[in-house]
Structure formats: C-alpha cells, structure tokens
Amino acid sequence: MAAASKREQIIDQALKLFYQHGFNATGVDKIISEARVSKKTLYNHFRSKNELILAVLRKRDELFRNNMMRETERMAVQPRERLLALFDVMGNWFHEETFSGCMFINASAEFSDLKDPCHILCAEHKRLICDYIEELAKQAGAQDPLELAKQLNLLIEGAIVNAHVEGDLEAGQRAKRMGEFLVDLALK
Amino acid sequence: MAAASKREQIIDQALKLFYQHGFNATGVDKIISEARVSKKTLYNHFRSKNELILAVLRKRDELFRNNMMRETERMAVQPRERLLALFDVMGNWFHEETFSGCMFINASAEFSDLKDPCHILCAEHKRLICDYIEELAKQAGAQDPLELAKQLNLLIEGAIVNAHVEGDLEAGQRAKRMGEFLVDLALK
DNA sequence: TCTATGGTAAACCTAACGGTATACCTTTAA
DNA sequence: TTAAAGGTATACCGTTAGGTTTACCATAGA
Numbered sequence: 001m002a003a004a005s006k007r008e009q010i011i012d013q014a015l016k017l018f019y020q021h022g023f024n025a026t027g028v029d030k031i032i033s034e035a036r037v038s039k040k041t042l043y044n045h046f047r048s049k050n051e052l053i054l055a056v057l058r059k060r061d062e063l064f065r066n067n068m069m070r071e072t073e074r075m076a077v078q079p080r081e082r083l084l085a086l087f088d089v090m091g092n093w094f095h096e097e098t099f100s101g102c103m104f105i106n107a108s109a110e111f112s113d114l115k116d117p118c119h120i121l122c123a124e125h126k127r128l129i130c131d132y133i134e135e136l137a138k139q140a141g142a143q144d145p146l147e148l149a150k151q152l153n154l155l156i157e158g159a160i161v162n163a164h165v166e167g168d169l170e171a172g173q174r175a176k177r178m179g180e181f182l183v184d185l186a187l188k
Numbered sequence: 189m190a191a192a193s194k195r196e197q198i199i200d201q202a203l204k205l206f207y208q209h210g211f212n213a214t215g216v217d218k219i220i221s222e223a224r225v226s227k228k229t230l231y232n233h234f235r236s237k238n239e240l241i242l243a244v245l246r247k248r249d250e251l252f253r254n255n256m257m258r259e260t261e262r263m264a265v266q267p268r269e270r271l272l273a274l275f276d277v278m279g280n281w282f283h284e285e286t287f288s289g290c291m292f293i294n295a296s297a298e299f300s301d302l303k304d305p306c307h308i309l310c311a312e313h314k315r316l317i318c319d320y321i322e323e324l325a326k327q328a329g330a331q332d333p334l335e336l337a338k339q340l341n342l343l344i345e346g347a348i349v350n351a352h353v354e355g356d357l358e359a360g361q362r363a364k365r366m367g368e369f370l371v372d373l374a375l376k
Numbered sequence: 377t378c379t380a381t382g383g384t385a386a387a388c389c390t391a392a393c394g395g396t397a398t399a400c401c402t403t404t405a406a
Numbered sequence: 407t408t409a410a411a412g413g414t415a416t417a418c419c420g421t422t423a424g425g426t427t428t429a430c431c432a433t434a435g436a
Contacts, residue, residue, distance in 0.1 A: 006412085006413080020300065021300070022212065022297065022298045022300065024210065024212035024213050024298070025212050025298065027392070027393060027394080028393080028394060028395080029392075029393080029394090037413085037414090038413075038414055038415065038416090039394095039395080039396090039415095039416095040396085040397090040412090040413080040414080040415090041412080041413065041414080043394095043395070043396080044412075044413090048394080048395080049393095049394065049395090100300045101296065101297060101300065104353065105293070105297065105349055105353055106297035106298075106300070107297075108289065108352060108353040109210065109289060109293065109294035109295075109297035109298065110210045110212070110213065110294075110297065110298065112208065112209070112210065112288045112289065112294070112352075114355050119353075122353050123353055123354045123355060126353055126354050127354065150362060151362065151366055153350075154343070154346035154347060154350055154359065154362060154363060154366070155342070155343075155346055155366075156346070157345070157346045157349040157350060157353075158342035158343055158344070158345045158346025158347075158349070159342060159346075160349075161293055161345040161346070161348075161349055162341075162342055162345060164296060164300075165292065165293055165296040165307075165310050165311055165314055165345075166311045166314050166315065167302050167311060171342065174338060174339065174342060175342060178339055178342070178343075178366075178370065181369065181370070181373070182366065182369075185369070194382085194383080215422070215423060215424080216423080216424060216425080217422080217423080217424090225383085225384090226383075226384050226385065226386090227385095227386095227424095227425080227426090228382090228383080228384075228385090228426090228427090229382080229383065229384080231424095231425070231426080232382070232383085236424080236425080237423095237424065237425090
C-alpha cells in the first residue's frame with residue numbers, strides 16, 4: 001500500500017480514538033492496532049505521538065470547517081439565513097451518535113498551556129470559524145460584522161458545551177433563537 | 189496531623205494539579221509528592237485515583253458555586269443587576285493568572301462518556317449553576333425564568349470557552365452585553 | 377500503660393507508556 | 407534484474423502508571 005495512504009489510515013484511526021477517548025488516554029499501541037499498521041510505520045510518518053496529535057488536529061480542522069461551510073451553504077442561500085443555518089448544522093451534529101463535543105475544546109482541556117502547539121492550533125481553528133462567520137455577516141450587511149461574528153461564535157461554543165457536558169441536545173435550537181435576536185439587531 | 193486534614197491536603201493539591209495539567213496527565217506520584225503524604229495515606233483515604241478525582245470535583249463544585257454566589261451577591265443587590273453581575277464575576281475569573289477554563293468542561297473532555305461518574309458530576313454542577321441563575325431570574329420577575337437561566341448559562345459557557353481556548357479575556361464583557369439584551373427582553 | 381489508629385518511607389508488583397532496533401518481506405522503478 | 411523504499415512482526419528499551427506490601431513510628435483514648 002502506498003505510503004500516503006498508510007499515513008491517512010493512521011491519522012483517521014487516531015482521530016477516531018482521540019476524539020472518543022481523549023489524547024492522553026489513547027496510547028500509540030491502541031492506534032497502531034486499530035489502524036493495522038506496525039509501530040515502525042507510525043514512527044516513520046510521525047516523529048512522535050505529539051506530532052501525530054498535531055496532524056490529527058489539522059485534519060480535523062480541515063474536515064470540520066469544510067463540512068460546516070458546505071452544509072451551511074446547502075441549507076440556505078441568503079446570507080442572513082446562512083448565519084442562522086449555522087445553528088442548524090451544529091444542532092444536527094449534536095444529534096450524531098458519535099458526537100463527543102468539539103475536539104478543539106477537548107484538546108484545549110488537555111493541553112491547557114496557551115503556548116502549547118496543540119492549544120495554538122485549537123485557537124487557530126476557532127479563529128478560522130469566526131472568520132467564516134464574519135464573512136457571512138459582511139455579506140448580510142451587518143453593521144459590525146466582526147462583532148456579530150464573535151457573538152454568534154460565542155453562542156455556538158456555548159451550545160457545543162451545553163450539548164456535550166449536560167447532554168442537552170436542544171442547545172442548538174436555543175442558541176439559534178438567541179442568535180436570531182442578535183442578527184436582527186445587527187442588520188436593522 | 190489529623191486524618192481529616194491529610195485528606196483535605198491531598199484533595200487541595202490534586203485539585204491544583206488536575207486543574208492545571210488535566211486528569212490523565214497527572215499521576216498519583218506527582219500528587220503525593222506535592223501534597224507531602226505517602227502513597228499509603230492517599231490510598232487509605234481514597235480507593236483509587238478515580239475516587240480521588242470524584243472527591244476533587246465535588247470540592248471544586250462546592251468552592252466554585254459558593255464563590256460565584258458570594259461574589260454575585262456582593263456586587264449587586266437588585267435581582268436584575270445580579271443576573272448581569274454574574275458575567276462580571278466570570279470576567280474577573282478569566283483574568284486570574286491560574287485560570288485554565290472550567291474544570292467541569294475540562295473533565296467532560298477527558299471523561300466523555302455521559303454515563304461516566306465524573307461526567308455525571310460535571311452535568312450536575314452545570315445544572316446547579318443553572319438552578320441558581322433560575323432563582324435569580326425568578327426574583328427578577330422573568331416571564332420564563334428557566335428559559336432565561338438556560339440562555340444566560342449558555343452565554344456563560346460560551347464565554348468560558350472563548351476565554352480559555354482563544355485566550356479572549358474580553359469574552360466576559362461580550363457575554364454580558366448579549367445577556368443584557370436577553371434580560372431586558374425577558375423582563376419587559 | 378497498652379493498643380488501635382493513622383501516619384511515614386521505601387521497596388515492590390504488573391501493566392502500559394512512548395519510542396527504538398532487528399530481521400525479513402513486498403512492491404516498484406531504473 | 408536488482409536494489410532501494412517502505413512495509414511487516416516482534417522483541418526490546420527505560421520510564422512511568424496505578425496500586426500493594428512491609429516494617430516502623432507517633433499520637434491519643436480506654
């Protein structure tokens with residue numbers, strides 16, 4: 001099998017395990033066993049477990065944001081409606097069986113030092129999501145697109161935590177109702 | 189030294205370490221060394237590391253909510269103002285040097301199974317906080333105190349994540365502005 | 377005064393951790 | 407055809423994990 005494919009195989013399995021059980025709780029032995037590769041192969045592709053974690057987070061960021069944007073733009077056409085569709089996309093995610101919170105919030109909990117490369121990647125991910133919301137807010141003609149984006153982003157993060165910690169699957173709808181007020185306010 | 193005191197000593201040090209570095213990343217050897225007790229003593233008081241974690245979470249819940257209520261009620265007298273003072277209390281917390289996010293959100297990330305005793309305790313903590321906000325909302329004469337409480341709770345959780353993951357210390361103020369809007373709406 | 381009780385240090389247990397080394401096998405391209 | 411590249415399994419490394427055991431010491435209540 002091609003090297004690139006092995007690499008993806010490792011990342012994909014590591015992503016599943018890290019997401020479901022956490023980073024420190026998941027050993028490399030478990031990863032190679034699930035990915036059906038040898039330890040040598042893993043260490044050929046990644047210098048250390050930490051490098052693998054970074055690769056996993058980068059892939060997750062890519063997958064998550066692509067999916068978020070694709071779904072949002074599929075569900076609504078007008079910018080204002082797209083801002084609100086964001087909450088529906090989140091709500092659907094909460095209802096998935098494998099939902100286990102936001103991987104980047106989870107990672108920040110385990111790598112809490114703000115200067116830790118993993119934590120930096122998490123902050124970057126959140127910033128990119130905020131950028132996307134700001135772009136939608138601009139298209140919708142918001143008075144202060146950045147402020148609206150930060151507000152909606154805060155609502156989304158609150159909803160994710162609500163859904164994960166308290167198991168409140170309706171958090172997406174609640175956040176959407178709150179978001180509607182803010183969007184109306186920002187667009188009027 | 190009295191037994192009860194040793195127990196508290198262990199819990200206090202474990203709390204610091206778990207909060208700063210996470211649960212799985214903190215070994216019992218580190219805890220006993222920092223708490224200056226022998227391993228035997230730790231295992232006399234706690235059946236396992238997991239039991240210690242539960243004890244730590246219970247203590248953190250008690251300390252955190254007591255402080256939250258005390259500070260909120262010290263900062264404002266009128267129920268409406270107390271609802272908003274909650275965000276100031278959070279904002280001040282974010283600015284503390286030792287701030288490392290919400291310990292219960294962090295714990296939920298490492299013990300992601302909803303049926304895990306640790307996760308259950310985290311959900312309970314969040315519910316108790318919501319109960320307190322609901323009580324304030326009732327006193328303020330909100331039309332739907334539970335709904336308002338859930339909304340403000342979501343804002344608080346969003347602000348905590350914002351502050352921790354992105355290092356945005358102004359998240360408390362942003363959440364307060366959003367909260368003001370919702371409180372006005374719920375009281376009119 | 378005696379004896380639990382609960383403390384101590386330190387050795388020890390097994391299992392798992394992240395990571396390396398060895399030896400061999402398969403694919404692929406010059 | 408051959409040799410490099412990258413795969414495999416497996417054994418191994420030192421360290422650390424959670425947890426137990428041993429032997430001894432200090433205090434306090436009957």
